[in-house]
Structures are given as structure tokens and as C-alpha cells.
């Protein structure tokens with residue numbers, strides 16, 4: 402007959418997150434910031450990256466004051482050198498990396514006919530190339546450790562084209578899914594790859610459009626956005642699985658969201 406565990410025994414069991422070193426890009430706001438808080442509360446050692454260092458420093462102070470472990474690197478993910486410095490810094494400080502959350506992103510919505518090619522470039526540079534720089538920097542570390550976990554943030558806009566307006570953004574998120582699946586296929590074995598595809602989640606993302614009509618539409622669409630904690634919990638679920646279980650995709654959206 403199975404021996405049931407006491408509550409104390411259950412609570413003392415490892416959550417499979419405690420002690421893990423988790424690097425998070427785009428940790429200065431929204432999903433990244435809230436995920437850092439959630440994982441640090443579960444015992445992860447978090448390495449925070451974004452361009453706004455003041456926000457990262459404030460978060461490090463908050464997490465360490467609460468008894469957590471956190472460090473920050475000012476990182477622009479469009480710079481391969483800065484992403485390398487981030488990953489090397491995490492290894493130098495904590496000796497290893499267990500999870501890289503490629504989360505930094507930009508959503509600039511505008512009709513294609515407006516040809517805002519500077520915004521197309523920025524979305525491609527941040528959402529696709531920034532993620533690839535993360536893979537390039539962390540993969541050798543994971544291979545040397547014979548373990549590691551990529552968590553790539555795509556979107557429901559990577560499942561269905563968000564058009565008109567979101568065509569290029571959708572293109573970047575379709576690319577995130579394609580790259581994640583290829584990555585899983587190529588480097589699996591001991592390295593896990595998870596793609597998270599959220600619908601509308603409350604964050605600063607909705608303010609990323611300079612095209613006023615699109616911006617108004619997006620802000621209105623986000624009236625029913627769900628809190629960023631919903632994504633943080635999905636990420637924690639993927640991390641806490643035993644090493645031989647790879648959660649490959651999680652799609653989550655507000656219950657009322659049709660798209």
C-alpha cells in the first residue's frame with residue numbers, strides 16, 4: 402500500500418526550481434519582471450537583463466531584501482557582445498545556468514502600407530535575432546553541463562497572423578516557434594525547450610506602437626488582459642517538471658479572448 406506523505410514532508414520536498422540559476426531577458430517590466438519575482442520566491446537564483454538598469458537594480462534590491470538571490474546585467478539583446486557578457490556573468494557568479502528565458506520583445510503595430518521599416522527592423526532584431534544571440538551564448542554552456550532549459554516567449558500571434566497591423570510582429574513570433582521547434586529537435590536529449598504562447602497579458606507591451614490608430618486599437622483590445630502572473634505560473638510549471646519531461650508548448654489566453 403502506498404505510504405502517504407505528511408504535509409511537512411510534502412512541503413520539504415524540492416520544488417525543482419529552488420537553487421536553479423535562471424537568466425531572464427526583458428526583466429525590467431511585464432512578464433519578465435513578474436516571472437523573476439515568482440521564480441525568486443520559489444528559490445531560484447535569478448539573473449536579470451534589460452536596457453533599463455535602474456529598474457533592474459530596484460528589482461534586485463527588492464528580491465534580495467526578501468531573502469532571494471538576484472543579480473542584474475544591463476543588456477541590449479540586439480548586441481551579441483552584451484548577450485555573451487550576460488551569459489558569462491551568470492556562469493561566473495553562480496557557476497552554471499539552468500534556464501534561459503528569452504523574453505525581451507517589442508510589439509509595434511502598424512499597417513504594412515505605412516512601411517515603418519525601422520520598426521520592422523527593431524522587431525526582427527529584438528524578437529528574433531536577440532533570441533538567437535541568447536541561444537548562441539547559452540547553448541555551449543548547456544552542452545558542457547549536459548543540461549539546460551530554453552524558454553522562449555512567442556505569442557498567440559505566432560499561431561495566427563494578427564492582421565492588419567501585426568503582420569511583422571506575427572512574423573517574428575512565428576519565427577520564435579519555428580526556431581524553438583528546430584532547437585528542440587537538434588539539441589534535445591538532455592536540453593529542454595519550451596515555447597510559451599500567451600494572449601493579451603497586462604504589461605507595457607501594448608504601448609509599443611507609434612501608429613496612433615493601431616495603438617488605440619491595441620490598448621482597447623488589452624482591456625481584458627490577464628495578469629502577468631498567469632505566464633509566470635506557466636513558466637514555473639515547465640521548469641518544475643522532472644529533467645526527463647520537456648513541456649514543449651503552452652498556449653494561454655484570457656478566457657474571453659477570441660483571437
Ligand code: NDP
Pocket residue numbers: 426427428429430431432433450451452453454476477478479504505506507508527554555556557598599600601602603604605606607
Ligand atoms: P513589456 O514591454 O512590459 O516588456 C518588454 C521587456 O523587453 C522589457 O523588460 C524591455 O526592457 C525588454 N526589452 C525590449 N527591448 C529590449 C532590448 N533591445 N534588449 C533587452 N531588453 C529589451 O512587454 P511584455 O512583458 O508583455 O513582453 C515580454 C514578452 O512577451 C515579449 O517577447 C512579448 O512579445 C511577449 N508577449 C507578450 C504578450 C502580452 O500580451 N503582454 C502576449 C504574447 C507575447 P528595457 O526596455 O528596459 O530594455
